[in-house]
Amino acid sequence: MAKINTIGDLEALRTDLQNYRNSFQTTLIVCGGTGCKASRSRDLINALKKELFKQGMEKSVLLRSTGCHGFCEQGPIVVIEPANTFYCHVSPDDAEEIIFKTVNNGEVIERLLYTDPVSGKTIQTESEIPFYLFQDRQLLAQNREVDPCSIEDYIAIGGYSAIAKTLAEMSPETVIKEIKDAGLRGRGGGGFPTGQKWTECRDAPGDEKYVVCNADEGDPGAYMDRSVLEGNPHLVLEGMMIGAWAIGAWQGKVYVRNEYPLAVEHIRFAVQQAKEIGLLGENILGSSFSFDVEIARGGGAFVCGESTALIASLEGKVGEPRPKDIHTVLDGLWHKPTTLNNVETWANVPSIILNGSKWFGSKGSKNSKGTKIIALTGRIKNTGLVEIAMGTTLNTVVFDIGGGPTGKPIRAVQTGGPSGGCLPLDKFYLPLDFDALADAGSMIGSGGIVVMDEETCMVDVAKYFLTFLQDESCGKCVPCRLGIDRMLEIITDISEGRGKPEQIDLLEDLAETVSQTSLCALGKTAANPVLSTLRYFREEYDAHIRQKKCPAGVCQELITYFIDPELCSGCGICKRECPHGAITGERKQAHEIDLELCQKCGICRSECAFEAIKVK
Amino acid sequence: MVQKVTINIDGMSIRAPKGTSVLDAALEYGICIPHLCHVPYLSDIGACRLCIVEHVVNGRAKITTSCTLLVEEGMVILSNTEKVRKLRRNIAELIVAEAPNSRAIQDIAIRCGVKEVRYPFRNNDCILCGRCVQVCTGRYGVKAIGFVGRGKDRRVETPFNLHSDLCRNCGACIDVCPMTVVPCDGPMKVGEERLCGKCEPKMAFAEETPGFCVWCDLGEGFQCERYTLGVRNQAYP
Ligand SMILES: Cc1cc2nc3c(=O)[nH]c(=O)nc-3n(C[C@H](O)[C@H](O)[C@H](O)COP(=O)(O)O)c2cc1C
Ligand code: SF4
Ligand code: SF4
Ligand code: FES
Numbered sequence A: 001m002a003k004i005n006t007i008g009d010l011e012a013l014r015t016d017l018q019n020y021r022n023s024f025q026t027t028l029i030v031c032g033g034t035g036c037k038a039s040r041s042r043d044l045i046n047a048l049k050k051e052l053f054k055q056g057m058e059k060s061v062l063l064r065s066t067g068c069h070g071f072c073e074q075g076p077i078v079v080i081e082p083a084n085t086f087y088c089h090v091s092p093d094d095a096e097e098i099i100f101k102t103v104n105n106g107e108v109i110e111r112l113l114y115t116d117p118v119s120g121k122t123i124q125t126e127s128e129i130p131f132y133l134f135q136d137r138q139l140l141a142q143n144r145e146v147d148p149c150s151i152e153d154y155i156a157i158g159g160y161s162a163i164a165k166t167l168a169e170m171s172p173e174t175v176i177k178e179i180k181d182a183g184l185r186g187r188g189g190g191g192f193p194t195g196q197k198w199t200e201c202r203d204a205p206g207d208e209k210y211v212v213c214n215a216d217e218g219d220p221g222a223y224m225d226r227s228v229l230e231g232n233p234h235l236v237l238e239g240m241m242i243g244a245w246a247i248g249a250w251q252g253k254v255y256v257r258n259e260y261p262l263a264v265e266h267i268r269f270a271v272q273q274a275k276e277i278g279l280l281g282e283n284i285l286g287s288s289f290s291f292d293v294e295i296a297r298g299g300g301a302f303v304c305g306e307s308t309a310l311i312a313s314l315e316g317k318v319g320e321p322r323p324k325d326i327h328t329v330l331d332g333l334w335h336k337p338t339t340l341n342n343v344e345t346w347a348n349v350p351s352i353i354l355n356g357s358k359w360f361g362s363k364g365s366k367n368s369k370g371t372k373i374i375a376l377t378g379r380i381k382n383t384g385l386v387e388i389a390m391g392t393t394l395n396t397v398v399f400d401i402g403g404g405p406t407g408k409p410i411r412a413v414q415t416g417g418p419s420g421g422c423l424p425l426d427k428f429y430l431p432l433d434f435d436a437l438a439d440a441g442s443m444i445g446s447g448g449i450v451v452m453d454e455e456t457c458m459v460d461v462a463k464y465f466l467t468f469l470q471d472e473s474c475g476k477c478v479p480c481r482l483g484i485d486r487m488l489e490i491i492t493d494i495s496e497g498r499g500k501p502e503q504i505d506l507l508e509d510l511a512e513t514v515s516q517t518s519l520c521a522l523g524k525t526a527a528n529p530v531l532s533t534l535r536y537f538r539e540e541y542d543a544h545i546r547q548k549k550c551p552a553g554v555c556q557e558l559i560t561y562f563i564d565p566e567l568c569s570g571c572g573i574c575k576r577e578c579p580h581g582a583i584t585g586e587r588k589q590a591h592e593i594d595l596e597l598c599q600k601c602g603i604c605r606s607e608c609a610f611e612a613i614k615v616k
Numbered sequence B: 001m002v003q004k005v006t007i008n009i010d011g012m013s014i015r016a017p018k019g020t021s022v023l024d025a026a027l028e029y030g031i032c033i034p035h036l037c038h039v040p041y042l043s044d045i046g047a048c049r050l051c052i053v054e055h056v057v058n059g060r061a062k063i064t065t066s067c068t069l070l071v072e073e074g075m076v077i078l079s080n081t082e083k084v085r086k087l088r089r090n091i092a093e094l095i096v097a098e099a100p101n102s103r104a105i106q107d108i109a110i111r112c113g114v115k116e117v118r119y120p121f122r123n124n125d126c127i128l129c130g131r132c133v134q135v136c137t138g139r140y141g142v143k144a145i146g147f148v149g150r151g152k153d154r155r156v157e158t159p160f161n162l163h164s165d166l167c168r169n170c171g172a173c174i175d176v177c178p179m180t181v182v183p184c185d186g187p188m189k190v191g192e193e194r195l196c197g198k199c200e201p202k203m204a205f206a207e208e209t210p211g212f213c214v215w216c217d218l219g220e221g222f223q224c225e226r227y228t229l230g231v232r233n234q235a236y237p
Helices: A007-022 A034-038 A041-054 A092-105 A140-145 A151-156 A161-169 A172-182 A194-203 A224-231 A233-247 A261-277 A307-314 A343-361 A394-401 A434-439 A458-472 A478-495 A502-517 A521-525 A528-536 A538-547 A573-577 A603-607 B022-028 B082-098 B103-111 B131-139 B172-176 B217-221
Strands: A026-031 A061-066 A078-081 A085-087 A210-215 A251-257 A292-298 A338-342 A371-378 A384-389 A410-415 A421-424 A448-453 A561-563 A613-615 B004-009 B012-017 B052-057 B060-065 B076-078 B146-148 B155-157
Touching: A007 A151, A007 A161, A026 A034, A026 A041, A026 A092, A034 A041, A041 A061, A041 A092, A061 A140, A078 A092, A085 A092, A140 A224, A140 A384, A151 A233, A151 A261, A161 A233, A161 A343, A172 A194, A172 A233, A172 A343, A194 A233, A194 A338, A210 A224, A210 A233, A210 A307, A210 A343, A224 A233, A224 A261, A224 A343, A224 A371, A233 A251, A233 A261, A233 A338, A233 A343, A251 A261, A251 A307, A261 A292, A292 A307, A307 A338, A338 A343, A371 A394, A384 A394, A394 A410, A394 A448, A421 A528, A458 A478, A458 A528, A458 A538, A478 A502, A478 A521, A478 A538, A478 B082, A502 A521, A502 A528, A502 A538, A502 B082, A528 A538, A573 A603, A603 A613, B004 B022, B012 B022, B052 B082, B060 B082, B082 B103, B103 B217, B131 B146, B131 B172
Parallel strands: A026 A061, A210 A251, A210 A338, A251 A292, A371 A448, B004 B076
Antiparallel strands: A026 A078, A078 A085, A371 A384, A410 A421, A410 A448, A561 A613, B004 B012, B052 B060, B052 B076, B146 B155
């Protein structure tokens, strides 16, 4: 492709590309994100391609393989434009029918439509699906417009016009002012004001500066950064270019987790394409601005996402945090001033430049502006990646977007990943906003929300996250290494029936020490799962300690399995499946569990078709 | 001439050369801030967190380690508030519960006011303070030992767990290791670990006259920088 040397070149190319896209009558959009790929979307794409050729329609139908649409549990997803027909769970065998019926004749294939689990009705278009209805998809919606491996697609939808505008009409100071006025705060967990970070880095002495994109994303269950980087890598690149211009850097790094092969591949390819076309390199768009980006792959430790550990890892050292008495904006990569931002933070930058800080500031709540991508999982009907305006309430997220409980009533959400906290149902009126959640003892963090119902034990939840943090702590400093270890020891005692009332005070005392004195934010936030569950679910701790009972029926040592003779049909499945030979009974008669032999593995309970096996 | 700055520790004005840490400046003046991972003259890693102080900025106090905090003109430090003492005591309690089998560690526990240990004792041989790694890499520029593993698995090892050719058998690592200082009553057997507490009376004054070095015997035990540097024999600046 010809090099783009000026803004005029870029605009001319954009017009050409748009005309090309508009020349197709129909566009078939197939999700090729990691989630859908796991459900064979690659085969589906090939099948559709083959069908198009077979039916002679390759010239009139544009087939686009895109990044994640967010509704991965429904994958593979196919959207057919211009009618916007939405098909889910599509298999390669459906290809022929889709091309023949829907594309050719405009018929809708009822079988492939999405059925709303709440109303039980089928829905034809994406925008009518409740899961999408309450979202505000500023970043994620772009995913369906572009093939992540095509810079042409990105340019066609207006890509790189923000950097063009920046270079043509904005000084670094005006860029920073715009970001400041927008109220953008970091999406990587801390919520630090991005504009302020940029100002400090711009003002830092030195000619050699760096911008870094943090795509380490180590929280269990989080994949918002993956979806953005994998689905729209040029957006992140453009954000980094604008940031580099603003702080005066000419080198950038993207630190991607090695477990994200598709994201690594796509961002690599994007950088290569941008270089070939002249959007990265010397004198970009004919300006004085030169910028280059390198990709580094992270080793996969959670703590490597911490800013100083990430920088150490980029320098080839062990990924351990160091004391931050001097900030990375002054003393970062190779001891040079460095601006480190999260993938989603960078991705928000181009639209702020294009649409203005007012536009961005019009979304969200008082001190949390714009939208946030959330990884929504747990005991709800709809799970997936959700993008909402900041300030949307937890109620909306859980009940409207998530569609409410799958079985037992919902009792809590866990927000913010391993260092976040649990909030009970009566706090669901809270808006998703940095400060509101922090005041309630949790946080937005990187944006994970796990919904829990009455079968979730809060002591067990605290134990789960402590175990994760214990494994992921680098072990360098005492409060984090030994403090988490001892907290886990105490919680384990409690969950196994050895807990004593005074251990609650010890837990609180220790939690305070760990959060106040740990070296890095991993330790400083490690007590949150304990503190928030203690704050809202203390009676559950008491039940474990005093009555030696686990009300949710989760903590193995505190529960017993029994068979309800009323419900038991005597089918004998449980008897056959029990690996410990603990179940006895005659055919067609109520069976019984020998508590001496029962190892509480729960296999019988999941096998029983009559739900006759209970815990108490 | 080295530029000097004036900082305030616990209400006292202190002059210290630019570039020194708050911990070094304090120790120089005989203000006791307990410390463990700090090895004189080497860059600090801030691992043990015992040397925490409150750093007051714009009227707000922030807990931070004094060994990694460099002096700056007009800095205000509180080294011995109720809060600092409590947090420091809790950290020392974690440390002694992990490795009671060292006089140095027992001394630190007493110096930090630990009166009871609320966790089951463990009897580890290494407290992972990193002093050995610090001297080896920092002072001699050799990497004969280093940390491997993360979290629970963290340990000090030679490369590939073999005796390394890099090692010059200087023994500096052993000199600085707190775990080589045997408890006065001899090594504690597994199951018999306890908080020694015999020197507790010596510390009776520590809470009332906080912050001042009284040349406690304990300091020698835990290799307080003042002993290792022999500040005692030097004229005060
Ligand atoms: C243990 C730990 C893990 C972290 N992991 C990530 C991560 O995976 N991705 C990320 O963007 N930020 C992560 N952070 C936050 C970073 O330290 C840093 O604050 C952030 O990348 C700054 O970017 P932002 O201001 O755009 O949020 C982590 C922090 C800690 C303490
Ligand atoms: S707080 Fe935890 S992760 Fe951070 S430096 Fe200390 S031990 Fe390492
Ligand atoms: S061997 Fe000794 S000096 Fe080295 S880390 Fe362990 S306790 Fe510290
Ligand atoms: S001496 Fe400062 S953290 Fe150990």
